[in-house]
Amino acid sequence: MVQALARAGCAVTLVLKAPVRTGRLVDPLRALPGVTVRSPHAEGLIDIEGGMPPKAAAAVLARVDEEERLRPAAGGPPHPPEGGFDMIVVRGRRLAGKLSAGPLAGRLWTYLTDVPQSAALFDGSSKGELRRIADASRVLLCQTEELRGFLESAVPATAGKSVLFPPVVVLPDGLEPRRDGAPDGRALTLVYTGKFAPRWNTYEMTSLPRLLAIRGVDAELHMVGDKIHDDPADPGFATRMRTALESGQGVVWHGGHPRAEAMRLTAACDVGLSWRHPEMDASLELSTKVLECGTLGVPVVLNRTPMHERLFGTDYPLFASTETDVLDALTLIGKNSDVFTLAVERCRAAAAGFTLDAAAERLRGCVERTFPEPSAAVLAAAEEHERVAVRLGAAGGGGPARPDEALAGTAAPSGSAPPDAAQGGPRRLRVGVAGHDLKFFTRLLDYLRSRPDMEVRVDKWAALKVHDEDRSRELADWADVVVCEWCGPNAIWYARNKRPGQRLVVRLHRFELYARWPRHLPIDEVDEVICVSPHYADLTREITGWPAGKVTTIPNWVDDHQLDRPKLTGAEHHLGMIGIAPSRKRLDLALDALEELRRDDPRFTLFVKTKLPWEYWWIWQKEEEREHYERVFRRIRRSPLLAGGVVFDSYGRDVASWLRRIGFVLSTSDDESFHLAPAEGMASGAVPALLGWPGADTIYDTRWIHDDPSAMAASIASTVSLGRWEHDRLLARDQVRAAYGLDEVCRQWTDMLAATAVGATAVRTP
Template identity: 30%
Template sequence: MKIAVLAEQNLNLIDGSTIWLLNACKLLALQSDFEIDLLLAHRLEVRTLANELPDTIRVHDAVALQASDGLDGPLTPDTLPHLLAAWEEEHGRYDRIFVRGTGFLTRLLDEPLFCDRIVAYAPSVIPDVTLPEPQWVQLGRQLRTPVVVQSEIAKRALEALSDYPAYVVHVVPPIVFPTPSQPRIETDSVTLCYSGKIELQYGLDWLIALCDEISDAPDLAVSMIAGKDTHRAANPAFFADMDRFREGVAQGAYPRVSLARNLAHSETKVRMGQGDFAFCLRHDRYDDVIEISTKIVEFCSLGVPPILNNNMLNRSLFGASYPYLVDVSAGDIPARLQEIMRSRHSPAYQAAKERCTRIAAQFSAEALSVRLGRALRGHDKTSPALAATPRHILIATHERKFLHQITDRLRGEPEVTVSWEAWESTIKPRVQPYVSDEVDTVFCEWCCENAVWHSRNKRPDTRLIVRLHRFEAFRDFPERVDWAQVDALIVVSDHFRDLMISRFGVDPSKIHVLPQFINWHELQRDKLPEAQFTLGLVGINPFEHKRFDRAIDFFAALRARDDRFRLAVRSVMPWEIDWVWDRQDETRALFEAQFARIFSDPDLSATIRFDSGGPDMEEWYRGIGTILSSSDTEGCHTSVLEGMAAGCLPVVYDWPGAQSLFAPHVYSDMAEAIPEVISFAECEDIASARTAFSTKVQKHDVEKFIQYFMGL
């Protein structure tokens, strides 16, 4: 696979972002099937970092290509598409373009020539509610562009706050590469080490104050490894003090301080490893940042405990009991630093070093290389190839919503081509259907008029596969399909298999039962504390199908037995759907009666919450312990499969087909499930019980579905 790495960062400078670029290239180089070009947005003049790139990385100066067009200066978003197209014309097309930088991302995602090959890197994804949503997020969400972020917190923020599809958000924390062990120089003094750019908000005013205070302290020392000056014009007073400090160090006024600048990254890490503590404090404006600092991880890998802000990100990584978390709002930071430095021989220091060892193990290059490789490929390297020879699949459908994960996966398969035949509705194609000579398989998603037409106009050398959902089974389409011309029919449950055999005479050997797939791996998330006594119900529309009243009846009966339980309803409201709310029948009255029942009952109104619809279901299931299905009819009720994958107990009304999917958790009277719900919530080993439910539905994971589908 041919990969281009394109970043706005200037590799001539040494800071956290260019160290990331260096390490990302090293990480990609560990993937044996990747052929990697690093396209630099700035002319390479200082090779300090470039010299540390693996030999397999080809470094290209994109600025030189720009100069050939009469342009000067660094690469810009405006000139990028033309120059990248010219580059590919000369050097060959890239399979993936790994991009960091909002300007570059926005421009390339808006360019049809490149948009479906982009993999984005987003170090900070918390949206600013005072500003419009970044355009790259809007474009990426629509295109389902894979995004690499640094932490689980960042992933969940992108899912929940920006509605980004969970399955294309990949967590790849900062990378740590092993450093050859260096003999430690033992001294009587305790050394606090800082490595990074010179910026006021990085707490360097506190560090200078500390250096002023310890100039006569024989047991304390500071080692500074300085990168570039940042925001000098905006902070003249701070940089005046920094210049005074640097001059003082040069003249020997700070005998307990060493200061080095512009070192190779390998030499920097050697110096970092000589410290006893790492200065990683920042001003509180950084407390809402969800980007894990590469320097923090590097210090951990070197066995040097970092001194950190006591904020959410650091507590999630190091634990709330980590002894060197500092509340920077408490004041007198230099005094707190001296107190910490003098704890080197304490049990707390040894505990901190052990914590650092465990953290560093999470960021090993081998493990993270696999993660980054998966983000670029769209699947694990170890996954079996989906096709041994070239295949061209034509998908005919009026609605693609259940296919996104499948087609995104196929997009990453070199031997598979997917094209589309769009239908305006269940009965009307957008243009006259046509199967080109290149197509070897036609897949009709939904058994509607698309399946009727293709079964009656099938080319002899093609295969025809039809997938039937619950909706079409009770329409007139199946009886008009020429089933003799259909090679395979996919149905979502045994009930619909039996129905297609008895009602329409479909050959049983052609029918394959495949419930709607789930992303099993994305649903493996830790439960929130409230999940233990929270029931979940997904979807209440339309009334006669979902039977919202039956779920409320069950919940009220459960509350009468045990008042610890709550109900969370995740659904679009009926008045938000015209075809539900404006129907000329009793639907509106039935819904109004249930809402009146809830909000006139203090107990129900206080214990039922309504969560608006959205794609971040993986996060929502973290707060759910029991998942309900109160419907009269369903195909396979995907939300129950998802809930089980997330470790939820299923409670399912006995709709046709439910027994084959969810027995023994299916009830003709849902009230019969109340003892099991209470017992599950009180289970001493609830983690094992949740794992058992999750394991039971692992067979419905999307990757297994795709493998089976391609077998057909």
């Protein structure tokens, strides 16, 4: 991790949890540029012998962070007041749990491995602890896609923060990958490294040379390790295991060795063994030993699991679940050089994505997205606001001479920074966000907060019409730019209480356009109205009569980085819908398309991720809504073509994980302002299929829009049958990244805030 972070461009401080006994691991890290190694034991920061328990480690990390905060920063402003380090990378649930309640919360990058890996083990206490860790973490690093999906389903707070960070394999200095070909005319050498335990099948492995000899295959098994597990459920295991290691036919026991020597022993063998008990097939973690073997060019015998199939291919020749499978695979590889060569190539290809360079590239991208570079335009806008405030104050313009004077004597909102002048850095643009429901603004808010050239404060209204007026007035007195999420009472209040020189931006959704609030909004006090689609921008101009130049379009964002995950087998026959309420979402039209597809191919299945209509009281109280859904569900029960073809999945934040099984995302609504579901599906690598609701062609390519359910079904069927699905899904993914990817939409928001801040309202063409 230290090496990967350093290669990603970070200045890294490594805090050691135990005293240094040998410099074998630490000395090479001390020699890396930009890396500082802190040893609390040697520095006298702790008087505990051995490794630090989590509580002590949390205290030491907080102290090291405070020292970093107070240390003068070379060539720039002081460190932010919340702490000296931008990110704190920590591994382990117990330590992360302790840190989640301390001063490092909010800056944690938590590497999660020691989590319960089944629903049965995931009790309320575990969920609560992981929820607290997720809330305190900026990023959650997950070893495998399977672990990430499980966490997002079990702990919704992890969704949107989970980033894939697989194991990293680094070869020791001087060790080269194995270059020998298949064993020809000599004994087949097998190797196992690690602990000896019942579920790892290590005792059964010791019988392989003897059983292979019966089949006419000369083999030798090399066992590396010295940790023999004492199993309470099998008290005799340790004795049997040691006896087999010491006297088993064809078994060579090397004992314990450092990692580098163990890898050298592995590189000298033909085949690695990672065959485990079937109970281990559900593991959500990936064996580093398997990847090390692949990097060394040593093929591995291992269990067939979805994770392994994705890495090695479904036709990998060394998958095995039983002892007979293992013997068959080793017999084949011992007598067939072509199979051996294929296995080597698959293992090398599987391990290629787990190098140190690959890890550094992953971290570099994540760091760049989390910590955007400052914008000269935004800093210029902030300085212009400062000058305007000073001019207005000098001229008695009614506003405070400096925006921060309005906060004099008052406590700043939690987590906010003190005035920029006190920090000694360039003045930042002050952005206020006000609204009762920020669910459509969350990632934009995270992004704006992460920018070093902006300071962001939020006025969270308790309800649509309920707010703390003193807090709202405080924000109005402080902000350079106010963004009102929803064109409701919040927008009306801020328009009526706007300071001279202050900019006001209102984001309008479909919900408000047909409500009464836009009629009461003093539009002359609004600098820009943001709509999410060109169609609704046109409707807004038409319905409200507002000046055309004030109504512009910035689309909804799609978190394409989070959604881009490998598809599961069979996804090309899986249709998906997200949300079926109210009735204008038209689940019935999706069923029309599904029936036509299943008439020719029963593999087509519709997955629906949604709250059910009776969970919305405002929908279920309407008689026409109840009647619609009664007809729909009666049809699903009674139609022979739909039987077994519709799956309802619970509503939740784990959309990215759910979309891994979906090959086509449907949009059959009567009307939408944007409809995010097809865009999210496209970002996941699914093909969108839409009916032509008004404005759809201003948001999505017309190739994805169909006249009716029959045309939609025909297009889906031909896409699959003609082998176009892979091409179309990648095309759709590229389209959504370019138009609605999070980075692109955040760029548009940054440009808009900088432009409106200096009074040059940005008019963008759709």
